[in-house]
């Protein structure tokens with residue numbers, strides 16, 4: 085395995101992915117991790133990521149320089165390289181020529197990181213500081229027009245540095261460079277596959293849970309379904325899943341999920357129909373945060389009551405993904421608060437004194453889908469778009485009542501049908517409808533109407549931390565709009581949301 089030290093680069097997740105794409109397992113660690121912790125992971129290589137800081141800034145991130153004496157090959161990328169050079173006695177300075185974007189890379193010798201890469205290739209730069217003096221033992225291995233030290237190495241100690249970003253696709257030979265590092269320099273075996281990962285994870289779960297009982301809030305989303313299946317493979321009937329229908333699901337979703345889960349997962353599942361409880365507590369509530377709080381509290385109360393019926397439950401399983409961990413770490417500043425603030429069962433482990441099982445915590449969404457496929461989860465579950473815990477409550481802006489729920493459900497069903505028929509469903513991170521609290525004037529059959537407005541939201545994303553509005557073809561948008569206005573009573577206007585995240589968010593509330 086390989087450890088990536090996270091110096092805060094926006095590309096860190098890409099580094100981790102690229103390593104896994106080379107079939108090598110990789111784990112991201114904070115620079116504050118001590119050397120013993122890193123050594124205990126037994127890494128075959130270490131990658132120091134880039135980051136937004138300058139090494140001369142006051143609180144710039146650092147890692148114990150003893151890391152360079154471990155005898156483990158190290159690759160520093162951008163800030164990671166500057167940190168290494170500085171720590172080993174070289175000099176880094178703010179230069180007049182900042183470099184952003186494409187640069188031509190001239191490689192001195194096709195060896196080491198550049199094994200089997202042609203002498204000139206394109207690379208992606210994004211830096212303000214540059215190396216001006218190398219530490220002893222280091223040589224320059226590639227240059228660009230602006231810097232003679234675009235790549236450096238101390239081959240004897242197996243320390244390498246790149247000023248550019250090999251992990252982004254704008255550096256076309258970057259993956260080859262990473263592979264050279266992992267395979268030729270670190271000697272990693274390329275045997276990490278999703279199947280191997282699944283096997284390893286199942287045995288780890290079996291080991292840590294032993295004969296104790298585990299409970300899991302199952303939503304039917306891909307994360308909780310994959311988590312359920314993995315744990316079930318490990319401990320069988322000692323896993324109990326709780327599915328709570330909060331009355332805020334999509335059209336016929338509760339029944340469909342019930343059938344699907346029963347049919348494909350031979351798992352203990354308790355289905356709780358609590359729609360009435362949620363909807364009566366939400367009556368007359370307009371404020372988004374209040375809605376979330378009410379829903380979260382009722383969910384926790386029901387979940388806790390159900391969980392207490394399961395005698396001897398000691399573990400709570402969650403489908404937390406790697407971006408969730410990163411998001412909450414940066415939001416709360418500590419590895420203890422690793423649960424997303426909007427996570428439905430966030431408060432449960434503490435309240436119920438349960439230990440956590442989070443088998444997906446180092447994976448990204450698309451990797452979870454691959455894992456799901458590898459362990460035999462049916463296609464329909466593998467490819468479901470994410471759906472938020474508070475459900476349609478945060479897509480009905482303003483008051484929630486049965487009539488408004490029914491309008492949104494019918495609209496949403498048409499939207500999904502059309503998106504699926506167009507072949508876009510798998511390509512979109514999410515696609516859904518939002519019911520607005522304003523009405524507009526229209527004309528239908530020569531008669532004036534004064535009805536609801538629907539906003540369509542469709543976004544592409546890798547992990548929901550950033551997202552872009554989807555450039556859906558006009559023909560598809562036109563067809564969706566026509567069908568909604570013609571088929572759903574109470575709607576006379578459809579608009580398309582063309583905002584990206586940030587500064588907007590994916591959900592409207």
Ligand code: XMP
Pocket residue numbers: 426427428470471472473474514548585588589590591592
């Ligand atoms: P935002 O709206 O913050 O959403 O850009 C990011 C992703 O998270 C989902 N989301 C939630 N999921 N409980 C959840 O389980 C929630 O309270 C919640 N709020 C937002 C959202 O659908 C998107 O995928």
